[in-house]
Amino acid sequence: MADLTYREAVAEGIAREMRRDPSVVCLGEDIGAAGGVFKTTQGLFEEFGPARVWDTPISEQAIVGAAMGAAMTGMRPVAEIMFSDFLAVCWDFIANEMPKVRYMTGGQVTVPMVVRTANGGGLGFGAQHSQAVENWAFTIPGLVIAAPSTPADVIGLMASAIRSDDPVMFFEHKTLFASKGERPPEGHMVPFGQANVVRAGDDITLVGLAWSMPIVIEAAEQLAAQGISAEVIDLRTLVPLDASTVLGSVARTSRILIVEENPLQGGWGGTLASIVADEGFYDLDAPVKRLAAANVPLPFATHLEDQVLPSVATTVTTAAAMVNS
Amino acid sequence: MADLTYREAVAEGIAREMRRDPSVVCLGEDIGAAGGVFKTTQGLFEEFGPARVWDTPISEQAIVGAAMGAAMTGMRPVAEIMFSDFLAVCWDFIANEMPKVRYMTGGQVTVPMVVRTANGGGLGFGAQHSQAVENWAFTIPGLVIAAPSTPADVIGLMASAIRSDDPVMFFEHKTLFASKGERPPEGHMVPFGQANVVRAGDDITLVGLAWSMPIVIEAAEQLAAQGISAEVIDLRTLVPLDASTVLGSVARTSRILIVEENPLQGGWGGTLASIVADEGFYDLDAPVKRLAAANVPLPFATHLEDQVLPSVATTVTTAAAMVNS
Amino acid sequence: MPDGTQTLPVSTQDLRGWYEQLLVIRGTEKAAFDLFMSGLVKGTTHLAAGHEGVAVGASAALRPDDYVWATYRGHHHAMARGLSPEACLAELMSKGTGACEGKGGSMHLTYAPGNMMGSYAIVGSHMPMAVGSAWSAVLRETDQVSVAFFGDGATNIGAFHEAVNLAVVWKLPVIFICENNLYMEYTPISSVTAVEHPAADRAAAYSLPRIVIDGNDVVTVRDEVGKAVARARAGEGPSIIECLTYRHYGHSRTDPAKYRPEGELEQWLMRDPVTVLRDQLVEAGVGEDELTVIEGRAQQMVTHAVEAAKAAPLSDPREAFTDVWADGGSQWRT
Amino acid sequence: MPDGTQTLPVSTQDLRGWYEQLLVIRGTEKAAFDLFMSGLVKGTTHLAAGHEGVAVGASAALRPDDYVWATYRGHHHAMARGLSPEACLAELMSKGTGACEGKGGSMHLTYAPGNMMGSYAIVGSHMPMAVGSAWSAVLRETDQVSVAFFGDGATNIGAFHEAVNLAVVWKLPVIFICENNLYMEYTPISSVTAVEHPAADRAAAYSLPRIVIDGNDVVTVRDEVGKAVARARAGEGPSIIECLTYRHYGHSRTDPAKYRPEGELEQWLMRDPVTVLRDQLVEAGVGEDELTVIEGRAQQMVTHAVEAAKAAPLSDPREAFTDVWADGGSQWRT
Numbered sequence A, B: 001m002a003d004l005t006y007r008e009a010v011a012e013g014i015a016r017e018m019r020r021d022p023s024v025v026c027l028g029e030d031i032g033a034a035g036g037v038f039k040t041t042q043g044l045f046e047e048f049g050p051a052r053v054w055d056t057p058i059s060e061q062a063i064v065g066a067a068m069g070a071a072m073t074g075m076r077p078v079a080e081i082m083f084s085d086f087l088a089v090c091w092d093f094i095a096n097e098m099p100k101v102r103y104m105t106g107g108q109v110t111v112p113m114v115v116r117t118a119n120g121g122g123l124g125f126g127a128q129h130s131q132a133v134e135n136w137a138f139t140i141p142g143l144v145i146a147a148p149s150t151p152a153d154v155i156g157l158m159a160s161a162i163r164s165d166d167p168v169m170f171f172e173h174k175t176l177f178a179s180k181g182e183r184p185p186e187g188h189m190v191p192f193g194q195a196n197v198v199r200a201g202d203d204i205t206l207v208g209l210a211w212s213m214p215i216v217i218e219a220a221e222q223l224a225a226q227g228i229s230a231e232v233i234d235l236r237t238l239v240p241l242d243a244s245t246v247l248g249s250v251a252r253t254s255r256i257l258i259v260e261e262n263p264l265q266g267g268w269g270g271t272l273a274s275i276v277a278d279e280g281f282y283d284l285d286a287p288v289k290r291l292a293a294a295n296v297p298l299p300f301a302t303h304l305e306d307q308v309l310p311s312v313a314t315t316v317t318t319a320a321a322m323v324n325s
Numbered sequence C, D: 001m002p003d004g005t006q007t008l009p010v011s012t013q014d015l016r017g018w019y020e021q022l023l024v025i026r027g028t029e030k031a032a033f034d035l036f037m038s039g040l041v042k043g044t045t046h047l048a049a050g051h052e053g054v055a056v057g058a059s060a061a062l063r064p065d066d067y068v069w070a071t072y073r074g075h076h077h078a079m080a081r082g083l084s085p086e087a088c089l090a091e092l093m094s095k096g097t098g099a100c101e102g103k104g105g106s107m108h109l110t111y112a113p114g115n116m117m118g119s120y121a122i123v124g125s126h127m128p129m130a131v132g133s134a135w136s137a138v139l140r141e142t143d144q145v146s147v148a149f150f151g152d153g154a155t156n157i158g159a160f161h162e163a164v165n166l167a168v169v170w171k172l173p174v175i176f177i178c179e180n181n182l183y184m185e186y187t188p189i190s191s192v193t194a195v196e197h198p199a200a201d202r203a204a205a206y207s208l209p210r211i212v213i214d215g216n217d218v219v220t221v222r223d224e225v226g227k228a229v230a231r232a233r234a235g236e237g238p239s240i241i242e243c244l245t246y247r248h249y250g251h252s253r254t255d256p257a258k259y260r261p262e263g264e265l266e267q268w269l270m271r272d273p274v275t276v277l278r279d280q281l282v283e284a285g286v287g288e289d290e291l292t293v294i295e296g297r298a299q300q301m302v303t304h305a306v307e308a309a310k311a312a313p314l315s316d317p318r319e320a321f322t323d324v325w326a327d328g329g330s331q332w333r334t
Ligand SMILES: Cc1ncc(C[n+]2csc(CCOP(=O)(O)OP(=O)(O)O)c2C)c(N)n1
Pocket: B029, B058, B060, B082, B086, B089, C073, C121, C122, C123, C124, C150, C151, C152, C153, C154, C155, C157, C179, C181, C183, C184, C185, C251
């Protein structure tokens, strides 16, 4: 199969579901003829037309709220929030409405919808266009949280997301858009809650998600050159969280280093670390470590942003110190 | 000194600062003549008048945004968001504006303001009026987060909050409003980032915040009756986080149980647990444990809500098992 | 103008039915108030007593498959769409027979069988959702209409603005019905709003006509909503209708409503929707004896509902952990 | 009507000054574009070329102590309030001499010495802040006025609605100035807005008059903003002014603006604020030679700025960890 980019995989993943199921519709700002500001909806308007791909005003509350209302009445809307930072302007719908309606109606109503968004830093977009906010969503019970790191996972998780009867937050990473990978066959699906053991290893478990996957994979290569065998796990979804795979790995490696893009305070790695420090406690031979963004807003300048985010170098150094101490 | 309630302490804490500093002003829904829906601003309108205490429309974005604009131009506004769940409708201001302006302007502008809000569950208000959302704020670098558990701490932390040149999220707990405590003397201040060791102990460290303090205190009593000596720590502020006090305690007790009201997934205890499992790892004789709310929306019915939140009983059982195993 | 914009006919049979509906809703809320006072209802309640004319009148103009969205003050809307008084009261009492199994409570009453899609407790949040169900009807090519009921205070929150604009841009079959009861909680709406009529005076900002009506007259509400429904079904897009009404109780259970000017309540009680409709029935020739029969029947229905709700068991404690996910459970990790 | 509502006088000296300001802003943005293309500016930029008439005209009506709030498209507003071209370009190039030490970038230009309180990249967010600085002026009993500049697209977001309503209710000295450039990013504003004039046609929803003006004529802008300033200082509350203008470049650096109908740009270039003002100067009797001098001086200022900004060192990497807290640092735990 030919390769495709992560960016193309987004559009392709949506298109496959739209072809399959007429109840799938898209809405968002500039997603129609313009193809989205990140070109992640390119071709959808041409293939499916204005009755399936809807341009909206700058009204994020209306976007997510309307998607909800449609989801509750027979449709499967896929709403785009252009940058994940903008989830803040419709946070009520993400935090208080979408994930709670099923519960508070006693199961009378379901909300099968996807909110897609371009997440994360690394492109010099500054404090209000660079945040990794999967941890915001992680504070809210009732949301599925997917964050793919490869084009194939984009397509496979998108299929699961759109077919899911639960509300799904789908985080697409800006720095991965240009990356390439194999085009998965038609029908490819990646189930939720199944972490991907990208590389097997014995000495330490490296856990990453989306943005941090290229970093932990490269770090594992460099560690191998030092004679350290790192197991690399891509969580793929934060909810459901595949804690078993992580705990199983730690049971063998006895060391864990979690690499997150979101800030250390309130980052998702805290919860994962707490699970390991509880349920995996007796397996551990070294302190549980996390590398996460510094607790500062993201700066604009590239050389400053580099100071704030974890890197391959810090991952390698930290992991090596853990194994060698 | 006579006692006062936590509820009265809120109004008293604000009043003390308003008397001291004419640049302190209040705004929010129904906070004026009505005294606030929780009566936490009672008496302010009468004492300071409409030029200092402003009623607003139901426009939370305008409330926090206007407070910001005023804070950046010489005032010290204290904005009330009635229920902390409603922070979601103005989340952009809490997450993207208030905590980032100073940084992204290179320090040109400061934002000395307080956002006060009634936080937490336990009163049968259902999924949209019961959340403990201090963990939402904890995902955002640049916010001071205070959550007092006693009337004296309300007054002391309110003084610190209003005098702070940084944006402060001030979480007042609904279930504590009726609780009583000593009225602190004029000038009483509690500095940020200084946890309160409420009870000394040797066998286990119990860490709580706001709502969970009565629970951990009562649990420590019951544990004492079982011959278990629990040290009880009230964090008081999540940012700054007094990790040293916690780590120092764990260095002696070698066991830690964190009791949180917010959900386990993405709860603040995860970050604290990860710090302990890292920096305190070699002090630990037992798994790091957290008790937090179940990962579900808060149900309306009291008997269902009781299922979801941690309790004295689960705290005692968990702590005892940790010490006795 | 399409046919639907003509005033609809009114039969005395209609009036009788609406009168009974009004009485059942009123009686159920009175019972809820009493149950609250006796400690059997916990949390909070926002009674709609005084607003029922809007619910009954609007419902009379809707089809069973139309969608209705309400706020925390939604007892009347849920019942007008078919929720039984018993399921309403049982919900308030945390019973297993409650509309939402005790997980929703007063503020989240929902009755999906009547396409009453829920009650929402964050001001303004349900308005975009109503836009969404209207969009859904267009996408599915049904001619269902969606209605969002909301308060005067809700017109000052951002979601209102975004919802109405999007509805107009997409020309959706949605009707925004404001229950202007003069207050947002304890504050007079006039003191926090830039215009006199919070909803109607905003309509022009979305190219919609200004409509203000008497919300305490079921027939007027039915007629005006009927016209908007006809426009919506004809593909002519949304409407905003501002209904003037008044709540008889305070904002919520704890509120004695001391902020009201003297005599205001009394004046509005004279225009109580129940009284207004009763007068219309009398005028239409319905006799006192017949009215007494209706009133007795309504009262009995409420009494029965109270007893049944009281008798029902609390919901199963395990319900706390169901219904998060569509598979019925709440599992979040392996 | 207060005196201020009269048309203000215009001297050729004023025109000359404004012309030079226009040229310096235009030239600086042209330089920013070139630097972006040559890889020296990273991230993104939203050029205001074409909109400068609004910035220069409005600034001419303001006092130095008035407050100005802008969007991510804010180069022109920062410079109109005194930010030097060098500090602007240095910021875009992540230099230590940049306006925000490289932490803000193009989207967050701020110039506190000119009470230019910042550029905000979440659409609508700065409008409540402008309400807040106006409130602050009332509280501190100064007669400072606040101005929020925003785009046509921003009128459809909730924060706009909440901000204007609150400003009117509290009768605050704030002026909302819309730069209607026909597009929200790549989508024509008319296709996503319920009214023709996104800002002005909403004014009545807040009891404000409808004002639409030519944003490419500095003098018109100065006059209309001047009237609003006079009303604001006189305690008469807020205004909304919609300025018709056009951006010459695409929405942001990556946008070739292919969605524009043919000839549209060309038509607007004929009404370029620079050309308009130049014509006015010629009409006022200022000769070509004098204009050439002004143009040369502006060009030289820009050239110098580019060189200085290029020569400056990158900001200190430790800057990443400063300025979170008012104490200058970023410590968050013990
Ligand atoms: C976003 C938000 N802000 C504030 C509240 C608290 N609150 C609940 S009801 C209410 C007043 C609403 O007034 P109105 O819209 O007129 O409806 P009414 O209660 O009069 O029916 C307020 C402020 C809320 N629930 N949600």
